[in-house]
Amino acid sequence: MSLRFEIQELFTEASRKNASDIHISVGFPPTFRIDEQLYPIDHPPLTATDVRSILSRLISETQLERFYSERELDFSFNFTLANGEIVRFRGNCSFERGNLALALRLIPQRIRLIKHLLLPPQIQEVTKRRHGLFLVTGPTGHGKSTTLAAIIQEINLTRSCHIVTIEDPIEYIFTSAKSLIHQREVEVDTSSFAEALRRVLRQDPDVIMIGEMRDLETTRAAITAAETGHLVLTTLHTPDAPQSIDRILDIFPPHQQEQVKLQLANILIGVCSQQLVPLPGGGRIVATELMWAVPAVQNCIRERKIHGLKSIIQTGLDQGMHTMDQDLARLVKEGKLPYDLAASYAFDLKDFNRVLHT
Numbered sequence: 001m002s003l004r005f006e007i008q009e010l011f012t013e014a015s016r017k018n019a020s021d022i023h024i025s026v027g028f029p030p031t032f033r034i035d036e037q038l039y040p041i042d043h044p045p046l047t048a049t050d051v052r053s054i055l056s057r058l059i060s061e062t063q064l065e066r067f068y069s070e071r072e073l074d075f076s077f078n079f080t081l082a083n084g085e086i087v088r089f090r091g092n093c094s095f096e097r098g099n100l101a102l103a104l105r106l107i108p109q110r111i112r113l114i115k116h117l118l119l120p121p122q123i124q125e126v127t128k129r130r131h132g133l134f135l136v137t138g139p140t141g142h143g144k145s146t147t148l149a150a151i152i153q154e155i156n157l158t159r160s161c162h163i164v165t166i167e168d169p170i171e172y173i174f175t176s177a178k179s180l181i182h183q184r185e186v187e188v189d190t191s192s193f194a195e196a197l198r199r200v201l202r203q204d205p206d207v208i209m210i211g212e213m214r215d216l217e218t219t220r221a222a223i224t225a226a227e228t229g230h231l232v233l234t235t236l237h238t239p240d241a242p243q244s245i246d247r248i249l250d251i252f253p254p255h256q257q258e259q260v261k262l263q264l265a266n267i268l269i270g271v272c273s274q275q276l277v278p279l280p281g282g283g284r285i286v287a288t289e290l291m292w293a294v295p296a297v298q299n300c301i302r303e304r305k306i307h308g309l310k311s312i313i314q315t316g317l318d319q320g321m322h323t324m325d326q327d328l329a330r331l332v333k334e335g336k337l338p339y340d341l342a343a344s345y346a347f348d349l350k351d352f353n354r355v356l357h358t
Contacts, residue, residue: 007054011089012081013041018283020106020141026051026099035278051100055093058102066187071095076107076169076185090171105141107171111153112146119147120290122320123272126233127154130206132269132293133226137236137244142276143286144235145171145211151233152209155179161206166196168211179207186211197221201228210234219251223260226267240324240347241271241291242309245301257304265301268293273324277337277345285336287345289313289324314351325352332356 010030014022019032029043046054056064059075067073076090088107093100114123126134134151136144149172155161156179163179168186175181182203190196193210194217200208201224213219213234226232238244245264252260270292276284291297291313300308313321322330325346331337333356346352 007057008079008082010041011079011087012083014106015081015085015087022102022104022106024051024054024102024104025096026101035282035284036276037278048099051102055100055102058089058091059093067093074169076171088171088173090169108146109173111149111172111174113154114150117143117146117150118286119150120272120288120320120322122290122292123147123151124154126151126231126269127158129231129269131226131229131231131267133222133232133234133264133267134269135234135236135244135271136274137238137240137271138274139239140237142274144274147272147274148209148233148235149174152181152207155207156181159206162204163207163209164200164203164205165209166190166193166200166211167209168193171211193218194221197225201225201230205230207231207233212236213248213251216251219248223263223267227263238273240273240289241313242306244271244273245309246306249304261302261304265293265298268298268301275324275345277328277331277341279336280338280341285331287324287327287331287342288322289327290321292316292319292321294319294321323347323351326355328352329355 014032017032017034019034021033023031024046026048027045029040029045031038031040058077063073063075073093078086078088080086088109090105090107092103136147138144152163152174155163156174156177159178161179163181165183170183170185184190184196186192197218198221208225208230210222213222213236222232222234236244236247238247248264249257249260273289275287277287278284296312297309300306313323325348328342328346329352332339332342343349343352
């Protein structure tokens with residue numbers, strides 16, 4: 001059996017079982033992540049030669065050289081399965097104890113819309129905005145890129161815009177509809193997020209999607225783009241809205257934070273924080289926290305009274321806001337999640353129980 005056929009068989013099985021990730025490492029069989037659980041497949045442990053051979057078939061010579069030079073690499077690729085279906089992967093390769101290790105995430109080819117993802121319908125309003133900053137936050141692997149893709153696709157289908165995405169690597173592949181979409185990949189089409197953002201304002205964009213605000217330069221450029229009349233969509237690895245605001249402010253030196261507070265209060269549209277919770281029968285459901293930049297939220301940001309944001313969100317149901325615990329309680333009341341499972345994902349168990357019994 002050829003190595004290529006083994007890879008094709010492995011990817012076909014991962015797709016068939018709706019795995020979200022594949023782990024490939026020395027001394028272990030290939031392992032699938034399905035609904036947050038890890039499942040080693042029935043296969044002999046992989047050798048160092050096996051893993052090197054697999055990697056060499058997934059990335060280019062140039063990428064391989066960069067990986068051995070930098071010891072880390074993010075990448076993406078398409079792969080044709082045995083049945084002719086094309087699947088897309090986002091990958092990371094690294095070293096652990098001197099051995100190669102691969103983590104591959106399956107990216108759905110079909111870009112689902114906001115309603116299909118069971119996201120709060122209020123997010124639809126973001127697609128109509130002409131300028132400002134909207135954040136999607138949450139842990140790694142909990143659907144932030146999928147939510148951003150849904151927002152971009154809604155704009156693509158309904159508005160005549162120029163959309164520029166800056167990603168590392170490119171995940172979802174868009175087909176231009178009413179909008180014109182250009183997707184730029186870091187290390188392929190541009191040297192860095194910050195460099196791409198410095199140039200993007202001269203590319204006549206209406207909407208800018210940034211894969212992640214990961215450093216000072218990127219954050220500063222994103223704020224500037226939102227201030228100058230563009231809709232900016234991006235992600236952060238923060239668990240909730242208040243911590244997202246703190247993270248942005250803390251990226252800047254202390255002497256700049258006063259100015260940034262004012263800028264952020266003026267440009268922020270809102271923050272959607274999310275978790276994917278596994279369902280007992282298989283699959284996952286999204287639970288969200290949603291904060292909109294209403295006047296009370298803007299005042300908290302200007303005065304950096306971040307601790308006050310939670311109570312504003314809690315009492316803002318009539319303004320389209322809710323906390324993560326309120327949403328988890330809703331899912332229990334609607335019979336979509338059992339109590340014990342939802343409680344294990346709650347941020348504040350006392351608050352979760354209070355909401356559940358009101």
